[in-house]
Amino acid sequence: MKVYDLRSDTVTHPTEEMRAAMARAEVGDDVMGEDPSVNQLEEMAAQMMGKEAAVLVASGTMGNLVSILAQTQRGDEVIAGTESHVFWNECGGASVMGGLQLRQVANDYRGMMDPDEVDRAIRRPGNIHFPRSSLLCLENTHNRCSGGILTPSDTKALCDVAHAHGMQVHLDGARIFNAAIALEVPATELTKDVDDLTFCLSKGLSAPAGSLVCGDQDFVDRARKWRKAVGGGMRQVGVLAAAGIVALQTCIERLADDHANARKLAEGLAEIPGLSVEPDNIRTNIVFVEVDPSLGPTPDFIRRMVEEGVRVSYPGERNFRMVTNRHITSQDVDETLGIVSRVARVAAAASH
Numbered sequence: 001m002k003v004y005d006l007r008s009d010t011v012t013h014p015t016e017e018m019r020a021a022m023a024r025a026e027v028g029d030d031v032m033g034e035d036p037s038v039n040q041l042e043e044m045a046a047q048m049m050g051k052e053a054a055v056l057v058a059s060g061t062m063g064n065l066v067s068i069l070a071q072t073q074r075g076d077e078v079i080a081g082t083e084s085h086v087f088w089n090e091c092g093g094a095s096v097m098g099g100l101q102l103r104q105v106a107n108d109y110r111g112m113m114d115p116d117e118v119d120r121a122i123r124r125p126g127n128i129h130f131p132r133s134s135l136l137c138l139e140n141t142h143n144r145c146s147g148g149i150l151t152p153s154d155t156k157a158l159c160d161v162a163h164a165h166g167m168q169v170h171l172d173g174a175r176i177f178n179a180a181i182a183l184e185v186p187a188t189e190l191t192k193d194v195d196d197l198t199f200c201l202s203k204g205l206s207a208p209a210g211s212l213v214c215g216d217q218d219f220v221d222r223a224r225k226w227r228k229a230v231g232g233g234m235r236q237v238g239v240l241a242a243a244g245i246v247a248l249q250t251c252i253e254r255l256a257d258d259h260a261n262a263r264k265l266a267e268g269l270a271e272i273p274g275l276s277v278e279p280d281n282i283r284t285n286i287v288f289v290e291v292d293p294s295l296g297p298t299p300d301f302i303r304r305m306v307e308e309g310v311r312v313s314y315p316g317e318r319n320f321r322m323v324t325n326r327h328i329t330s331q332d333v334d335e336t337l338g339i340v341s342r343v344a345r346v347a348a349a350a351s352h
């Protein structure tokens with residue numbers, strides 16, 4: 001049976017070109033700063049993000065963690081969106097390892113926060129009872145908000161508020177190239193106002209592992225130290241960096257295909273009675289779908305899709321997530337829609 005794996009863009013395998021580059025990668029001891037492939041990748045990343053320096057880390061989660069640790073002191077308060085990945089999906093690492101308190105501000109349907117609400121959430125100095133607000137975390141594209149995008153002016157508006165209060169801004173840019181491609185702007189337009197950012201090589205870009213933490217040299221030095229502290233100092237990791245370099249050279253432009261497929265998927269799903277999705281809100285590669293009670297319990301609906309070969313993620317009480325990626329073609333989208341439509345028809349008939 002053919003399987004349509006729409007759980008995530010992290011399921012992508014390295015390309016043949018990446019595998020070849022990995023096999024011939026020049027390597028050295030990266031903890032000693034001597035891996036030429038890692039050094040090349042870090043320079044490339046810094047340049048593509050318009051920052052002074054970069055450091056390679058194992059994952060997006062590690063990237064967010066070391067960035068946050070490098071920007072804060074124990075006891076500080078970090079402001080992050082109600083739907084943010086750092087709040088939902090990183091095991092509370094910032095609190096556990098940083099002794100930090102996370103303060104939430106509502107994300108709207110595309111992951112934006114109201115700058116006035118952010119302003120109100122920032123602690124004013126002078127009250128002995130208050131923690132210090134030191135860091136604002138943004139996310140672009142926004143995973144739990146259907147891959148929603150922050151524009152350069154959204155980013156600037158939020159950064160201006162934080163900077164006016166002496167705070168730093170961290171951007172979880174796990175999928176920053178999806179945002180840049182969708183907006184048709186260089187990634188630097190989306191990063192120029194933030195103090196630091198993390199982006200991932202192992203999502204839509206298809207590399208097997210790795211994320212880059214980028215910022216000014218002083219910040220990157222602190223993040224590199226924290227990387228060592230959390231056990232992320234790897235040695236001949238140029239074998240991974242070599243794949244990352246190929247990812248940056250060959251896999252960014254093609255993200256537009258994932259976006260077109262996600263849009264087509266959303267339009268098709270919106271036509272299926274009992275399923276709701278707003279196709280106009282699908283700007284990148286993530287589609288959240290709502291399931292009407294008339295189709296029966298959502299876990300049963302998801303189980304039936306899986307039995308038919310369609311794999312999804314983020315199963316909720318009434319919704320699930322589908323993510324297009326390099327292994328999903330336009331024809332796969334058609335076939336997926338055929339399966340989901342059939343499953344929905346059967347589910348509607350069964351629950352009558």
Ligand SMILES: Cc1ncc(COP(=O)(O)O)c(C=O)c1O
Pocket residue numbers: 058059060061062064085139141142143172174175200202211
């Ligand atoms: C927005 C966002 N940030 C961070 C991460 C964490 O990345 P990783 O799975 O590499 O730890 C993810 C993973 O899906 C993500 O969607």
